[in-house]
Each structure stands twice: as C-alpha cells, then as structure tokens.
C-alpha cells in the first residue's frame with residue numbers, strides 16, 4: 001500500500017479507511033473497526049456527525065475564506081466562546097497545534113522583552129511533546145524528534161516533569177526565565193498525568209517570579225479528560241496562556257492560543273498572523289463542535305466512560321505481570337506494559353478495534369467521546385485479551 005509519491009514520514013498501519021460513522025471506521029474492504037484513536041484525540045464527536053456535516057455544507061455554500069484583512073464575525077464569536085469556556089481573556093485563532101504553540105512562544109518572548117529581558121527563556125518538561133516545527137521540537141523531549149535537525153531553537157530550559165521544586169529552582173537560577181510550558185497530561189510522552197497539586201504549585205511559583213504559566217491543552221482539552229480543559233480539575237492552576245487544537249475542529253484544522261492578563265495584550269498588529277487561521281469556515285466548524293459537545297454534555301460523558309474503561313481494564317488485567325500501570329483521566333487512558341505493545345495493536349486491529357501505541361510500550365486509548373457503554377466495554381475487552389494473549393506466549 002506504499003505510495004511512492006509521498007515522503008516517507010509515517011510508519012503506517014496496513015489499513016486504509018474509506019468512511020466512518022459515529023465511533024466506527026470502515027476500511028477499503030468494508031471491514032468495520034471500533035475507533036479508540038479518533039484521529040489521535042481529534043474526532044471527539046465521532047465520524048460523519050450529521051449536525052457538523054450540515055454546518056460544514058452550509059458554511060461552504062456561504063463563505064469559506066476571506067483572510068484576516070477585514071473583520072470576521074465568526075472568528076470573534078469563536079474567540080468569545082473559547083475565552084468563556086476557559087476563563088481567559090483573548091484568543092488568537094490559528095490552524096494547528098504547533099502553530100498555537102508557536103504563538104505561545106512568541107507571547108512569552110515578547111512578554112519578556114517588555115520586562116526588559118533581552119534573552120527570555122521558557123522552562124519546559126522532560127518527556128514533553130509540543131509539535132513538529134523547529135521551535136516546538138526544541139521545546140519537546142530530546143531524542144528522535146530532534147535528531148538531524150540541529151541547530152535547534154535556543155531559549156528552553158528543561159526540568160523533570162512532576163517536580164514543582166525543580167521548576168522553582170529553575171526560576172530562581174534563571175532570572176531571564178519568563179514562562180513555564182507543559183502538558184497537564186503528557187500524551188505522546190506516554191499518558192503521564194500531572195500529580196495532584198503539581199499544576200497549582202507551578203501557578204504559585206510563576207506568580208512569585210512574574211512568569212507566565214502556559215499549558216498545552218492541545219490533546220487534553222475540549223472535554224477529553226472530563227472537564228472542558230484538564231487543568232480545570234485543579235481550579236487554582238489557571239494558566240496565563242493556553243493552547244487548544246485537535247478536537248476543536250473534529251478533524252477540520254482549527255486551533256487557538258488563549259491568554260489572559262498581561263499575556264493577552266502583548267501581540268499587536270504586525271507581530272503575528274496567519275493566512276488561513278480563523279477563516280469563517282474553520283470558525284463555524286469549531287463553534288458547531290462546541291455547541292454539539294455542550295448539547296451532548298460530553299465533559300460529563302467522557303468522565304463516566306473513562307472511569308468505566310479504566311475500571312474494566314483493571315478488572316480484566318488484575319495480577320497480569322505484563323502490565324506496569326493503567327492510568328488516565330476521562331477518556332485519555334494509558335496502559336503501560338513491561339514490553340512492546342505492538343502485538344496488542346496488531347491483535348486489536350485483527351479484532352476490529354483500532355488502538356494507538358506510544359513509546360512502544362504504552363497503549364494510548366483516546367476514543368471519540370461519544371462512545372456508549374457497549375463500545376467502551378468492547379475496547380477494554382479487546383485490549384485486555386490482546387495483552388493476555390501476548391503474556392500467555394512468554
């Protein structure tokens with residue numbers, strides 16, 4: 001199934017999907033798969049949502065793109081909706097996660113320059129993943145992401161994840177550190193959750209140093225963890241800057257960098273922009289996604305189904321020596337194995353359940369948030385069967 005006209009950038013699974021319906025995907029041969037990947041935490045409303053499809057058609061017949069030369073009322077409406085959901089003040093609407101992160105970097109640097117700091121630095125976490133642009137890989141975990149791409153972008157200080165004292169020490173040691181950036185749950189890094197109190201401690205440390213707390217909610221946002229945004233599990237951890245993407249468009253590229261306080265006003269005409277970002281089309285999609293998620297009460301549903309998924313996995317895998325940990329929050333669930341999970345992925349695909357593996361040994365389950373009880377149980381059962389089958393062969 002190799003297409004030699006494509007650059008060889010992905011290690012693809014041997015499958016090609018043709019259509020989807022709710023939490024189901026159908027391949028070229030018509031085989032049905034229960035989707036526990038959702039385009040990597042993107043299609044939270046599932047596939048071919050009829051309300052979204054209707055809005056897409058209507059907007060395509062009305063207006064797709066104008067560029068940010070005049071006012072875009074749907075962009076203003078989306079900014080307001082996001083700001084209200086997140087308790088922030090202003091939004092920059094863009095296209096992809098990496099672009100939202102780039103906007104956050106630029107806000108942090110300009111905020112630093114405004115404070116008279118010539119070489120502003122951003123504190124980032126070990127194991128982080130923030131995207132694939134040069135700046136984003138420079139902020140992400142060293143290793144294969146960065147290999148071959150030096151010189152990297154300067155100005156990042158790396159500290160261990162889940163160690164608030166390390167962040168405080170870095171802020172003390174580097175008076176030019178102007179921001180702290182991290183994911184509330186490291187997704188690509190292996191579904192690693194911020195420990196209770198960690199984000200709140202970082203908020204306090206940033207306040208003590210006039211540094212910006214910047215949270216990357218690209219994967220954890222938009223109801224996935226049982227709240228609109230993951231940090232809302234810990235109310236005293238509200239960030240100054242926050243990035244959103246992935247599920248915001250349910251598959252149509254749309255992203256946002258939200259800010260409040262001093263961070264909300266550092267960008268001015270000429271300091272940042274995008275051709276495609278915030279088009280009437282993308283904003284209509286995102287507004288429809290938010291409305292639909294609200295109507296379906298997806299934050300509460302994700303919390304319920306996530307608990308169900310984890311409890312069933314725990315029950316089925318109790319005592320299995322192949323399992324190091326089952327963890328997660330809402331419908332962002334990781335099962336860490338002692339060995340490679342690639343056999344489990346192959347087993348699941350064979351059984352008609354699509355799962356994702358990160359770090360080779362962590363099964364990452366990020367299904368559409370609309371999944372029902374039966375689908376949740378099927379995902380847990382097939383994953384457990386796959387793990388147990390592999391364990392039996394050892």
Ligand SMILES: Cc1ncc(COP(=O)(O)O)c(C=O)c1O
Nearest residue numbers: 096097098129130131187218219
């Ligand atoms: C936490 C996080 N940040 C940033 C990104 C980059 O987003 P995109 O692929 O839309 O550029 C991702 C993508 O997986 C992500 O998970």
